[in-house]
Amino acid sequence: MIERPQVGQISPDGLFRWDGKDWTPLARGYREPTSWTLPLQRTAAAYMLLAAIEQLVSTALFTNTASIERATRAQQPSLSEDQIHAAAQIGVALGWATVVVLICIMALLAVGSLLRWRWAFWVVLVWLALSSIGVATGATALASNVVQAQPKGSIAVGLVFAVAALGLLVWFIVAAARYGPWAMRKPA
Numbered sequence: 001m002i003e004r005p006q007v008g009q010i011s012p013d014g015l016f017r018w019d020g021k022d023w024t025p026l027a028r029g030y031r032e033p034t035s036w037t038l039p040l041q042r043t044a045a046a047y048m049l050l051a052a053i054e055q056l057v058s059t060a061l062f063t064n065t066a067s068i069e070r071a072t073r074a075q076q077p078s079l080s081e082d083q084i085h086a087a088a089q090i091g092v093a094l095g096w097a098t099v100v101v102l103i104c105i106m107a108l109l110a111v112g113s114l115l116r117w118r119w120a121f122w123v124v125l126v127w128l129a130l131s132s133i134g135v136a137t138g139a140t141a142l143a144s145n146v147v148q149a150q151p152k153g154s155i156a157v158g159l160v161f162a163v164a165a166l167g168l169l170v171w172f173i174v175a176a177a178r179y180g181p182w183a184m185r186k187p188a
Contacts, residue, residue, distance in 0.1 A: 037183045045110040052102070121181040121182050
């Protein structure tokens, strides 16, 4: 007796799915979600959005001419007041331009995470790796006595985000090794 396939069953070669009447071809590169897929997507998207908000708030609160002048004056006392003021104005403009670009990228990556764009998985993984560098730089900045543009509390919040990025990075690597991008496996 020949056993009839169940609706949704994948063919032994992994190229077709039974729709109840016929075997229909699967899309090229098709992968099935696992129990890790949705939590990984949502966590990545939430991290990206919260990190974007943190960047916006810390820039709005602490990236101003006075704070950059104070830090520049402490680090380079030989500069004239005009040079310090000009450098601070450029620093504020570049700081805001950078934050706007980063926020746009993070929003795109959050959307890509929720929509399971495969390329977004790899870009988020690289983003998390780069953000994880903040663990070392944030810890060093907190331990340093050098005058900085941001207060210690803001640096500590950035350090928390860097530690979260490091944890997510580990999860991404394990998910990719175990299942594939977005913790989705090839059909069996």
